[in-house]
Amino acid sequence: MITAETVNNVREVVSGWRRDNLTVGFVPTMGALHEGHASLIRQAAEECDRVVASVFVNPTQFGKGEDLDSYPRDFGRDCKILEQEGCDLVFHPDVTEIYPDGFSTYVNPEAEMTCRLCGKSRPSHFRGVCTVVLKLFNIVTPDRAYFGEKDAQQLAVIRRMAADLNLPVQIVGCPTVREADGLAKSSRNAYLTEDERKDAAMIFQALEAGRKVIDEAGGEASSDKVVSAISQVISEIRDSRIDYIEAVDGTTLMPVEKTGPGTLIAVAVFIGNTRLIDNFTV
Ligand code: AMP
Secondary structure, eight states: OEEEEEEEHHHHHHHHHHHHTOOEEEEOOSSSSSHHHHHHHHHHHSSSSSEEEEEEGGGGSOOOTTTTTTSSHHHHHHHHHHHHTOOEEEOOOOOOHSSSSTOOOOOOOOHHHHSSSSHHHHHHHHHHHHHHHHHHHHHOSSSSEEEEGGHHHHHHHHHHHHTTTTOOOOOEOOOOOBTTTOBBGGGGGSSSOHHHHHHHHHHHHHHHHHHHHHHHHTTOOBBHHHHHHHHHHTTTTTTTTEEEEEEEEETTOOSSSSSOEEEEEEEEEETTTTEEEEEOOO
C-alpha cells in the first residue's frame, strides 16, 4: 500500500492507474478505523481495480466545542487495517495541504436537507463535509465512492451534491456494521465508559421497538407512534439525553407523517457526554 501526503502524490499514482484503464474506488474516513470502515474498503476492493482511502480528521466539519482535538487518531493502526482489507493507496494529508492559507471556497448544501436531524445541533457540519468530500473527489477522481448508511444524512446530502454538481462518480451506500449487541460501530464508541457502553446497546433496541410499530402497521405507521416507541426505550437509558428522533424521507430528508418504503428513522442520543447516532430505513 502506498502512503501519500500530498495532492500531487495522489494525482501521480491515480493517473498511472488511469493510463492502464483501471477503475478506482474511494473510501473517505477520519481514521480510528473499525469493522465499519473495513467493510467499505472490502466492498470497494470487490467492485474496483484499485482502492484509495483517505484518513483526514476534517476540521471544517467540527463545530466549536466539539471533539476535533480529542478525536481518536492512530495512523499506524489504520494503515495495518487498510492494507489487510485491500487498500492500494492511503491519502493522509496535513490540514494545510487541504486548507492552505487563504482558503475561502465552500460547498453549502441548501438548508432543507441540513436544518434537521444532525444539522440542527451541528449547523455548519454538512458544509464542512461537502467541502472536503468534493475536494477529495477532485483529488482522487474515483469512479465509485463508498459511504456508510450509519451516517444516513451524510449519505443523502452527498448523493444530492453529486447529482446537483454533475460529479462523475457513483455514490455507493453500504450497510451499517454493528457490535454483537446491536450498537452501531463508531470511532466515538471509544469515548464511552464501561457502563455507558453497555447502556448504549439500548439505542439499537429502541430502533427495533420503532421497527416493530412499523411492522405491526404493515409498513404504514404514524410517525408520532414510531417516535414515541423509540423515545420510551431511550428514556430508560441512564444519563442519556435525546438530541432527536425523526421520521423523514430517506432521499429528501423532509419529515413524513406516515412511514412507508424509503422512510428513514434516525436518532441521535447523548450518553453521558458522548453523542451517538443510529438509524434504519423502512
Ligand atoms: P468516519 O471515519 O466516521 O468519517 O466514517 C467514514 C465512513 O465510514 C463514512 O462513510 C461512515 O458512514 C462509514 N461508517 C462509519 N461507521 C460505520 C458502520 N458502523 N458501518 C458502516 N459504515 C460506517
